[in-house]
Amino acid sequence: QSALTQPPSASGSPGQSVTISCTGTSSDVGGYNYVSWYQQHPGKAPKLLIYDVSKRPSGVPDRFSGSKSGDTASLTVSGLQAEDEADYYCSSYAGSNDVVFGGGTKLTVL
Amino acid sequence: QLQLQESGPGLVKPSETLSLTCTVSGGSISSSSYNWGWIRQPPGKGLEWIGSMYYSGSTYYNPSLKSRVTISVDTSKNQFSLKLSSVTAADTAVYYCARHVGYNWNYLDYWGQGTLVTVSS
Numbered sequence: 235q236s237a238l239t240q241p242p243s244a245s246g247s248p249g250q251s252v253t254i255s256c257t258g259t260s261s262d263v264g265g266y267n268y269v270s271w272y273q274q275h276p277g278k279a280p281k282l283l284i285y286d287v288s289k290r291p292s293g294v295p296d297r298f299s300g301s302k303s304g305d306t307a308s309l310t311v312s313g314l315q316a317e318d319e320a321d322y323y324c325s326s327y328a329g330s331n332d333v334v335f336g337g338g339t340k341l342t343v344l
Numbered sequence: 345q346l347q348l349q350e351s352g353p354g355l356v357k358p359s360e361t362l363s364l365t366c367t368v369s370g371g372s373i374s375s376s377s378y379n380w381g382w383i384r385q386p387p388g389k390g391l392e393w394i395g396s397m398y399y400s401g402s403t404y405y406n407p408s409l410k411s412r413v414t415i416s417v418d419t420s421k422n423q424f425s426l427k428l429s430s431v432t433a434a435d436t437a438v439y440y441c442a443r444h445v446g447y448n449w450n451y452l453d454y455w456g457q458g459t460l461v462t463v464s465s
Contacts, residue, residue: 237390270451272391279440279458280391285451323391327448331404333393335383 238263238324238336245342246314254339256307256324262334264305268327271300271309274338275320283322284309311341319343346370348441348456356435356463362428366441366456373422375399381444381452382415382426384437392437396444397424404449431463 239257246252256263256271263269269287272280282291284300287307297312307326311318324336352364366380373380381396395405397415405413414427428435438460442452 266448268446268448268450272452279455280452281455282451282453285445285453291453325391325393325451327450331449332407333396333449335391335393338390 236334238326238334240322240324240336240339242337243340243342245344246311247344248314248316250314251310251312252314252341253308253310254322254324254341256309256326256336258305258307258326258328258334260305262305262326262328263302263307265329266327267302269300269302269307270325271298271307272323272325273318273320274323280323314343316343346443346454348443348454350439350441350456350459352459352461354460354462356431356461357465358432358463359430362426362431362435362439362461362463364426364439364441364459364461366424366426368422368424368443373399373417373424374419379444379446379449380415380417380424381442381449383440383442383452383455384435385440385458386434386437394426394428394439396449433463435461436463437461 271284274280288300328334382394397403412429417424438458440458441456443454
């Protein structure tokens with residue numbers, strides 16, 4: 235079980251779009267459509283943003299979207315806002331009742 | 345609105361057993377639709393799945409922690425618990441409990457606020 239690979243940091247100006255990648259293998263991201271994304275502000279619990287690759291829970295703005303191609307999943311934040319500055323984590327089912335997280339990406343709104 | 349709250353000692357000595365409880369309110373822990381899990385986050389680091397439990401009581405653990413972890417449920421109190429044995433400083437982390445949705449552990453939709461556990465003599 236290895237952590238999924240995310241870039242340590244990403245940034246964008248207000249109103250712009252930014253995409254965060256999450257690379258795994260055919261045993262996790264590439265093998266199942268069970269990728270989820272979480273937003274975490276400092277000192278707070280993670281919040282579910284995207285599940286099953288591209289589905290948004292009720293209450294999550296449609297500025298947040300998810301996709302997957304092969305072994306890489308992506309989270310796109312459109313129309314960046316100051317409150318989007320946070321850490322973002324991806325997660326995937328990895329088979330055999332195993333779950334793996336990415337190392338996290340710190341998003342800075344310039 | 346479903347709420348989860350972790351509780352337990354904030355300080356554990358090396359080689360001892362870490363014990364935490366998650367109290368669920370606003371819903372039944374026995375619901376056949378949901379499962380329950382534990383996740384941890386060392387200071388300044390990323391999230392790590394510890395293990396999860398199906399509503400049926402079956403448990404599954406992170407392979408790297410499997411030999412030291414036990415998750416159990418007390419339906420009469422609407423609580424589930426985590427025990428991690430033989431702890432070391434590497435087990436110092438914020439521990440979260442969460443609702444784990446889906447037969448394939450699809451996602452975690454409700455989280456507790458987290459509790460910091462420090463392993464130190």
